[in-house]
Amino acid sequence: EDQVTQSPEALRLQEGESSSLNCSYTVSGLRGLFWYRQDPGKGPEFLFTLYSAGEEKEKERLKATLTKKESFLHITAPKPEDSATYLCAVQDQDSNYQLIWGAGTKLIIKP
Amino acid sequence: ETGVTQTPRHLVMGMTNKKSLKCEQHLGHNAMYWYKQSAKKPLELMFVYNFKEQTENNSVPSRFSPECPNSSHLFLHLHTLQPEDSALYLCASSQPLGPLTYEQYFGPGTRLTVT
16 A cells, blocks of 8 residues: 655754655556645645655755655754654555645744 | 635534535645645545546535636535534645646635534
């Protein structure tokens, strides 16, 4: 059965303290892995799509990486404005629209 | 207006009421989606439309009725809801469904409370 697990459920960091969020997935074949950011009271905001193991993408303080079983979202020297819930979703090769979503990691950056 | 808009942003309704949620996308996309987001649970896909044709009805109760009059507009008609239907309802859009993989763009959501 296709499954996506995100860890930790919540993460509290001091401003400037780098860390990583994990997204583990189980699918028969990966068509794409997506990272989103969601602020309270808002819809998810698209960040990255990764397609194959070894791929990496960066945006400001965020860097997403992908292996055959998991993806990491690395946050370097975070600022309070990086506080949000980060969502991971995967698309199986057998579907052209269905995404399997994780429950998210709530990230809190303290000044 | 840019991106994906949703109205209303907040809705409180009784179990016997009938209401509708509206979504409009300004991105030139041809696929639109309704999702339900409950606290600490993964997003649940409810309905998918591709070029105005319904592609998916993810075992959603009949008290939720979608309508897609064109590729830019999507509605969710609600009637006889239950308290457990209280959630954030998100609309999303993307390039059309097919062999290529496209990201979905979300609206701000409608926070629904059923009393």
